[in-house]
Amino acid sequence: MAIKVYGSDFSIGTYRVLLCLAEKDIDFELVTVHLASGEHKKPHILARNPFGQIPAFEDGDIKLFESRAIAQYISRTYADKGTCLINMDPKKAALEAVWIEVEAHHFNRATTALMWELCMKQFLFGQNGDEDIVNAEEKKLVSVLDVYEARLSESKYLGGDSFSLADLSHAPMIKHLMGTEMKRVFDAQPHVSAWVADILSRPACVKVFGVPVY
Amino acid sequence: MTIKVYGSMFSTATLRVLLCLAEKDIDFELITVDLASQEHKKPHMLARNPFGQLPAFEDGDLKLFESRAIARYISRTYAGKGTDLINPDPKKAALEDVWLEVEAHKFDPVVGKLVWELCMKRFLFGQNGDEDIVNEEEKKLGSVLDVYEARLSESKYLGGDSFSLADLSHAPMTNFLMGTEMKRVFNARPHVSAWVADMLARPACVKVFGVSAY
Numbered sequence: 006m007a008i009k010v011y012g013s014d015f016s017i018g019t020y021r022v023l024l025c026l027a028e029k030d031i032d033f034e035l036v037t038v039h040l041a042s043g044e045h046k047k048p049h050i051l052a053r054n055p056f057g058q059i060p061a062f063e064d065g066d067i068k069l070f071e072s073r074a075i076a077q078y079i080s081r082t083y084a085d086k087g088t089c090l091i092n093m094d095p096k097k098a099a100l101e102a103v104w105i106e107v108e109a110h111h112f113n114r115a116t117t118a119l120m121w122e123l124c125m126k127q128f129l130f131g132q133n134g135d136e137d138i139v140n141a142e143e144k145k146l147v148s149v150l151d152v153y154e155a156r157l158s159e160s161k162y163l164g165g166d167s168f169s170l171a172d173l174s175h176a177p178m179i180k181h182l183m184g185t186e187m188k189r190v191f192d193a194q195p196h197v198s199a200w201v202a203d204i205l206s207r208p209a210c211v212k213v214f215g216v217p218v219y
Numbered sequence: 220m221t222i223k224v225y226g227s228m229f230s231t232a233t234l235r236v237l238l239c240l241a242e243k244d245i246d247f248e249l250i251t252v253d254l255a256s257q258e259h260k261k262p263h264m265l266a267r268n269p270f271g272q273l274p275a276f277e278d279g280d281l282k283l284f285e286s287r288a289i290a291r292y293i294s295r296t297y298a299g300k301g302t303d304l305i306n307p308d309p310k311k312a313a314l315e316d317v318w319l320e321v322e323a324h325k326f327d328p329v330v331g332k333l334v335w336e337l338c339m340k341r342f343l344f345g346q347n348g349d350e351d352i353v354n355e356e357e358k359k360l361g362s363v364l365d366v367y368e369a370r371l372s373e374s375k376y377l378g379g380d381s382f383s384l385a386d387l388s389h390a391p392m393t394n395f396l397m398g399t400e401m402k403r404v405f406n407a408r409p410h411v412s413a414w415v416a417d418m419l420a421r422p423a424c425v426k427v428f429g430v431s432a433y
Contacts, residue, residue: 055366056325067310071320078313096281099292106285109323111270152269 008033011053012060013040015128017120018072019060020177020213025079027209028173029087041129073109073174080170088209090170101164104156104171111152115145116178123185139186146190150197157196172204180205180214222247225267226274227254229342231334231391232286233274234427238387239293241423243301255343287323287388294384302423304384315378318370318385325366329359330392337399360404364411371410382418390418394428 008026010033012019026033038044038059046057053061054070062068062075064082069075080090092098119142122134156163163171179201183191192198204210222240224247226233240247252258252273260271267275268284276282276289278296283289294304306312333356336348370377378385393415397405406412418424 074316074320077316102288106288
């Protein structure tokens with residue numbers, strides 16, 4: 006198979022790439038990297054991602070890492086296949102690019118610690134999250150989602166009228182947090198809540214994550 | 220003037236955008252936003268960047284924020300003008316995207332703290348940097364630059380044979396740090412050191428930053 010994804014469950018970056026491939030109905034082979042045994046820090050994976058992280062990606066002789074770069078590659082290279090993830094109109098694509106950056110910096114920073122406290126600690130060590138950290142991080146998430154609520158009051162999707170990579174990029178983290186007490190933060194904002202329901206019920210999300218339980 | 224940049228010369232993100240415009244020899248108007256009086260948090264600026272940060276950007280009726288999104292917009296929209304900042308070959312552009320993400324996620328968090336401690340605290344408040352933070356971040360910078368050294372041993376620029384947005388994106392923070400004790404971390408690695416010297420000697424860098432002092 007030309008396309009290989011080296012990744013794992015509970016890896017937001019891996020899911021970001023799998024969602025792109027699912028939106029575009031592209032075949033690929035998933036090569037599981039065992040985080041628990043530190044496989045991502047072993048030489049054969051460091052050769053693919055020098056920072057020892059997942060996912061890593063291969064399409065024939067192209068080898069990439071960094072899930073957002075991989076997502077851009079898939080969206081552009083397979084522009085004609087399945088869902089169009091980058092708007093053909095460069096001005097609209099520019100707005101999508103803004104919200105791709107907002108996800109990478111503001112949303113990511115407001116959610117990574119919550120993912121660790123409320124999902125990863127349970128999965129990896131059977132531990133509960135630290136309440137003080139969760140409370141502090143929740144406030145940051147609320148502030149960020151206030152901005153999203155304002156944006157989504159103006160347009161159906163972050164980049165404009167159409168679903169794009171800007172929205173997709175958020176789905177893995179949102180999916181995980183909607184299964185935790187942080188659901189209330191997303192549900193508290195009506196436009197954000199509608200947007201979340203819409204993106205998580207997309208066939209590609211259902212295929213990668215399963216039917217939303219909430 | 221169609222293109223307006225709302226920013227500050229103390230903002231590395233603003234400088235990222237100014238470098239793009241300089242590389243492409245594009246005219247623009249710089250509207251200085253006064254950080255000291257918190258102008259970036261005032262309503263007229265929040266209307267342009269809802270996170271209250273710099274820069275904001277305008278090209279005719281298109282309004283953008285997030286410097287890396289703005290840089291991509293400039294690179295694509297003005298592709299025929301001045302330096303080519305995104306490789307027209309999609310496979311090569313994909314490698315450039317990888318290193319753009321590395322800049323955003325691995326390089327920027329570390330150098331951002333160092334620039335704050337060693338440059339901004341002095342410019343803004345006349346204060347010295349916190350020694351413990353500087354020591355800790357210097358170690359992290361060393362680890363990150365080890366990966367860059369390996370990459371730059373294989374290719375002249377981060378994305379491949381040609382200078383691209385992937386390299387340019389590093390220039391503002393690097394320029395600040397080369398004027399501090401952190402210069403030693405870059406200079407300890409021969410390929411990184413050569414890449415820095417090459418980049419900061421570019422006419423666009425000289426135009427935006429002035430002649431390199433080191």
